[in-house]
Amino acid sequence: xxxxxxxxxxxxxxxxxxxxxxxxxxxxxxxxxxxxxxxxxxxxxxxxxxxxxxxxxxxxxxxxxxxxxxxxxxxxxxxxxxxxxxxxxxxxxxxxxxxxxxxxxxxxxxxxxxxxxxxxxxxxxxxxxxxxxxxxxxxxxxxxxxxxxxxxxxxxxxxxxxxxxxxxxxxxxxxxxxxxxx
Numbered sequence: 001x002x003x004x005x006x007x008x009x010x011x012x013x014x015x016x017x018x019x020x021x022x023x024x025x026x027x028x029x030x031x032x033x034x035x036x037x038x039x040x041x042x043x044x045x046x047x048x049x050x051x052x053x054x055x056x057x058x059x060x061x062x063x064x065x066x067x068x069x070x071x072x073x074x075x076x077x078x079x080x081x082x083x084x085x086x087x088x089x090x091x092x093x094x095x096x097x098x099x100x101x102x103x104x105x106x107x108x109x110x111x112x113x114x115x116x117x118x119x120x121x122x123x124x125x126x127x128x129x130x131x132x133x134x135x136x137x138x139x140x141x142x143x144x145x146x147x148x149x150x151x152x153x154x155x156x157x158x159x160x161x162x163x164x165x166x167x168x169x170x171x172x173x174x175x176x177x178x179x180x181x182x
Contacts, residue, residue: 035141037180038170047129073167077132087131138163
């Protein structure tokens with residue numbers, strides 16, 4: 001009986017993906033880096049901005065938070081809609097959905113616009129530096145998408161400023177990760 005020797009297996013390496021869409025979705029968390037999925041066009045706030053300026057920027061740019069940077073693009077903190085609402089709740093009693101609803105009903109009924117005026121005054125007078133989150137979790141652009149997901153989950157945050165050589169170069173959000181997996 002003649003033994004058959006197995007023929008040698010030829011191993012061919014798949015060509016390295018050149019396009020984001022070439023990477024199978026299941027491989028993306030390990031294969032993609034933050035640099036590949038981050039948003040490079042990042043809207044920021046300065047620490048001396050009023051809360052009104054920050055809120056208007058968030059509304060106009062359709063974002064729920066802004067990295068706060070100095071003149072050298074170093075991240076000092078993050079200000080979010082939640083931070084602004086918490087300040088309005090603390091100072092005017094308007095942080096809950098019920099508080100917002102009561103405010104709208106007051107204005108609609110013309111009963112009193114004083115709370116609305118108080119909110120606007122506080123937004124105009126308070127500065128971003130007073131309410132921003134100072135302990136910011138940042139990420140390196142060469143970190144994996146999986147590491148970004150781990151940090152977002154571990155710290156219960158919606159966004160991670162991407163920092164390279166001490167400077168903000170982008171932002172990675174939960175939505176960026178979801179889009180990359182789609």
